Amino acid sequence: MGKYTIKDIARECGVGVSTVSRAINNHPDINPQTKQLILDKISERQYIPNNSARNLKKTETNTIAVLIKGIANPIFHQMIDIIQSEILSKDYAFILKKVGFDEDETVVASEIIREQKIKGIVFLGGIFTHTEERLKELTVPYVLSTIAPNTSIDGNIYSAISVDDVAESCRMTEYLIENGHKRIAMLQAKKEDLGVGYLRLKGYQQAFKNHNIPMKRNLIIYSDSKSDGDLFSMENGYKLAKKLIASHKDFTAIFAISDRMAIGAIKALTEEGIRVPQDISVVGFDGLDIARYYIPSITTVKQPVEDMARETIYQLFRLIKGSGVNKHMVFEGTIVEGESTRAIKKRGS
Amino acid sequence: MGKYTIKDIARECGVGVSTVSRAINNHPDINPQTKQLILDKISERQYIPNNSARNLKKTETNTIAVLIKGIANPIFHQMIDIIQSEILSKDYAFILKKVGFDEDETVVASEIIREQKIKGIVFLGGIFTHTEERLKELTVPYVLSTIAPNTSIDGNIYSAISVDDVAESCRMTEYLIENGHKRIAMLQAKKEDLGVGYLRLKGYQQAFKNHNIPMKRNLIIYSDSKSDGDLFSMENGYKLAKKLIASHKDFTAIFAISDRMAIGAIKALTEEGIRVPQDISVVGFDGLDIARYYIPSITTVKQPVEDMARETIYQLFRLIKGSGVNKHMVFEGTIVEGESTRAIKKRGS
Numbered sequence: 219m220g221k222y223t224i225k226d227i228a229r230e231c232g233v234g235v236s237t238v239s240r241a242i243n244n245h246p247d248i249n250p251q252t253k254q255l256i257l258d259k260i261s262e263r264q265y266i267p268n269n270s271a272r273n274l275k276k277t278e279t280n281t282i283a284v285l286i287k288g289i290a291n292p293i294f295h296q297m298i299d300i301i302q303s304e305i306l307s308k309d310y311a312f313i314l315k316k317v318g319f320d321e322d323e324t325v326v327a328s329e330i331i332r333e334q335k336i337k338g339i340v341f342l343g344g345i346f347t348h349t350e351e352r353l354k355e356l357t358v359p360y361v362l363s364t365i366a367p368n369t370s371i372d373g374n375i376y377s378a379i380s381v382d383d384v385a386e387s388c389r390m391t392e393y394l395i396e397n398g399h400k401r402i403a404m405l406q407a408k409k410e411d412l413g414v415g416y417l418r419l420k421g422y423q424q425a426f427k428n429h430n431i432p433m434k435r436n437l438i439i440y441s442d443s444k445s446d447g448d449l450f451s452m453e454n455g456y457k458l459a460k461k462l463i464a465s466h467k468d469f470t471a472i473f474a475i476s477d478r479m480a481i482g483a484i485k486a487l488t489e490e491g492i493r494v495p496q497d498i499s500v501v502g503f504d505g506l507d508i509a510r511y512y513i514p515s516i517t518t519v520k521q522p523v524e525d526m527a528r529e530t531i532y533q534l535f536r537l538i539k540g541s542g543v544n545k546h547m548v549f550e551g552t553i554v555e556g557e558s559t560r561a562i563k564k565r566g567s
Numbered sequence: 568m569g570k571y572t573i574k575d576i577a578r579e580c581g582v583g584v585s586t587v588s589r590a591i592n593n594h595p596d597i598n599p600q601t602k603q604l605i606l607d608k609i610s611e612r613q614y615i616p617n618n619s620a621r622n623l624k625k626t627e628t629n630t631i632a633v634l635i636k637g638i639a640n641p642i643f644h645q646m647i648d649i650i651q652s653e654i655l656s657k658d659y660a661f662i663l664k665k666v667g668f669d670e671d672e673t674v675v676a677s678e679i680i681r682e683q684k685i686k687g688i689v690f691l692g693g694i695f696t697h698t699e700e701r702l703k704e705l706t707v708p709y710v711l712s713t714i715a716p717n718t719s720i721d722g723n724i725y726s727a728i729s730v731d732d733v734a735e736s737c738r739m740t741e742y743l744i745e746n747g748h749k750r751i752a753m754l755q756a757k758k759e760d761l762g763v764g765y766l767r768l769k770g771y772q773q774a775f776k777n778h779n780i781p782m783k784r785n786l787i788i789y790s791d792s793k794s795d796g797d798l799f800s801m802e803n804g805y806k807l808a809k810k811l812i813a814s815h816k817d818f819t820a821i822f823a824i825s826d827r828m829a830i831g832a833i834k835a836l837t838e839e840g841i842r843v844p845q846d847i848s849v850v851g852f853d854g855l856d857i858a859r860y861y862i863p864s865i866t867t868v869k870q871p872v873e874d875m876a877r878e879t880i881y882q883l884f885r886l887i888k889g890s891g892v893n894k895h896m897v898f899e900g901t902i903v904e905g906e907s908t909r910a911i912k913k914r915g916s
Binding site: 289290292295296298299302311312313314315316318333334452453456481482484485488507508511512513 | 638639641644645647648651660661662663664665667682683801802805830831833834837856857860861862
């Protein structure tokens with residue numbers, strides 16, 4: 219038995235040593251039949267992993283990496299708190315890595331996998347623009363958290379936890395429509411956006427369609443295509459609202475696609491002597507704490523961040539333990555009514 | 568030469584192999600005379616680091632760990648951006664680690680040093696309550712950033728980058744005094760606090776002393792000793808302000824020791840029908856973006872976060888390269904006037 223090595227197991231099973239190591243270490247990234255074959259062979263040969271195999275295992279510290287895109291977004295801070303405590307409670311270490319807006323998180327992830335031998339990854343924030351090829355290169359389990367699935371990619375190869383941005387955006391827009399607003403301006407990401415900006419635009423369009431109200435395309439204010447950095451910021455909301463005001467378009471409400479943009483918009487309106495909500499109603503998206511503490515408090519769609527954070531880790535550990543298949547979980551938001559909106563008498567648009 | 572090993576150098580110099588490795592790798596944690604002795608010996612013997620020594624070096628990835636206490640504090644997000652890009656520009660990797668408010672960051676740091684072989688550490692946020700013993704256990708260079716020096720500890724063993732909390736708090740209080748305020752309430756951390764809470768209290772006291780105005784101790788509203796978590800939050804500012812209002816004490820201004828607490832305080836005042844600044848002036852501390860975007864915008868002391876972040880990395884790399892001694896750098900803040908304060912007619916206190 220002492221002479222029987224991991225290489226012998228590998229040879230007899232017709233697989234590589236690393237595949238045997240995966241089977242031993244219960245790594246999810248292995249064909250279940252192959253795994254069974256290897257475990258049977260190990261059992262048959264009464265093979266005890268030797269030093270080299272144990273060392274192989276030892277170098278893999280039990281660490282989960284959380285890659286965060288948009289660290290200034292307060293929605294993630296609460297999630298990180300929960301994610302961290304859930305990870306630590308499972309006796310895993312936790313590392314947090316900031317990814318720039320112009321970085322490809324799958325490339326960053328591949329580097330970490332190579333260098334730090336982590337057990338799993340949470341991608342927090344950002345948008346789903348990764349190719350199937352890139353995702354397949356990730357050799358550890360991962361969950362996309364607060365990132366909506368990309369329907370053009372095989373759903374079986376990734377796990378995603380998110381709200382349905384189309385449905386929630388539709389819900390928020392319908393709230394305004396039901397309060398008598400028909401000319402609703404939208405503060406948006408770039409026109410070319412394929413992430414939450416695009417999805418929230420679709421929800422906005424859907425709401426008008428549902429209520430048989432013509433949507434005014436010229437009330438959609440896009441971010442400058444050339445701008446980089448955080449488009450969901452207060453600064454960008456402020457800029458877009460100033461542009462909207464200067465255009466002298468006719469509108470009764472503004473839907474900013476983040477709470478921070480809504481804050482910037484309310485500040486801009488206030489500076490121009492336009493009262494919120496007496497003159498213009500403003501809504502945001504996310505349900506941040508500051509939405510409650512702002513003056514006026516801001517009507518918004520609250521994302522269930524606590525539940526999403528817990529589900530992210532639950533799903534990741536199912537994958538790590540090899541007992542899970544990739545899943546897409548969709549959570550529902552809730553409208554939180556603030557002081558920034560009012561019902562208006564219905565009149566012709 | 569081929570036969571001459573790192574062990575021979577160590578033996579001939581009367582030091583351990585790890586000390587030789589430190590000398591070779593230009594590690595700062597080595598006595599300069601010992602280092603010179605070793606380098607002379609290496610030169611004399613024409614010793615070329617062999618595989619084992621190179622491997623020793625190779626396992627030390629060029630990584631800097633940033634340990635952040637208070638990830639919800641927006642002041643750190645901008646700093647992290649700068650710190651990360653400075654680290655990456657030096658071709659080092661960057662990992663971010665969140666430390667809980669109830670965790671000892673030196674313990675967390677020691678674990679990381681053990682497990683991940685990092686080159687240096689930035690401690691971002693939190694308060695300086697570490698013992699000399701604990702700090703000496705840290706075997707890689709580190710800089711305390713936005714953490715005021717602890718005068719009871721040998722200043723030569725650590726580097727610190729901060730504002731002078733006493734001076735800045737005094738500056739903020741004097742601004743109010745010079746605008747006619749004498750009864751200035753202060754929203755504080757816990758009574759037992761030994762960090763920024765304590766320092767900002769000292770600055771507040773100093774301002775009254777400088778102006779020969781009696782300070783009213785009963786206007787200092789401390790956080791509940793039993794509360795844990797983030798005392799500098801909007802929520803805590805809101806709670807403390809509600810308590811202050813309920814006490815029916817006589818005051819014309821509130822100094823909240825963070826901008827987020829100031830937001831909570833203004834919200835609480837507004838809910839009680841007390842106008843800011845017409846009835847009560849409110850000031851914060853930090854100079855966050857939200858202070859500008861809040862309604863009313865908040866008068867605050869802006870910390871020079873960009874400069875502090877750059878200096879943190881500059882100092883850390885001086886230590887890593889072995890060309891620096893520990894330093895304490897103090898940066899100066901600036902008063903940013905917002906809409907949350909007004910000058911009042913001076914009258915008797």
